Amino acid sequence: MTATGPPPAKQSRPKALLFDIGGVCVVSPFQAILDYERAHGIPVGWVNAAIAAAAPAGAWQRVERGEVPLDDAFFAAFAEDLAAPEEVPGEKARL
Structure with missing residues (x-):
């Protein structure tokens, strides 16, 4: 039996x-971040607040956009973002 009609369109x-x-x-990574904070004595919400405070040019945002690879340079920059309590709203008062 032969097909009738035009050939199928190329997809x-x-x-x-x-x-x-x-x-x-x-x-979701939020639970893993919360678990990490609790396990290491980091104030709850610190990591997410630091990520948000570093936006839009923070290490986390740059890796999410594919601008930088997930390598040692990323982790060094991310550590700097996390170590800047004056950048995290409400954290300067707690130090």
Whole structure:
């Protein structure tokens, strides 16, 4: 038996794929951050506040945008973001 009609159209490849990984494809990182803070005696909320305070040019934001690789330089810059309590709202008063 032969097919009738025009040949099937060639399917084009997608130009991009978007993923919302945190909390969708894997467990949200917020619980892991909270667990880490508690296990290491870090004030609850410190890590997330430091990440937010460093925005939009912080190490975390740059790695999320794919501007820098997840390497030793990233971790050094991220450590600087985390070590800047004056940048974290409400933390300067607690020191």
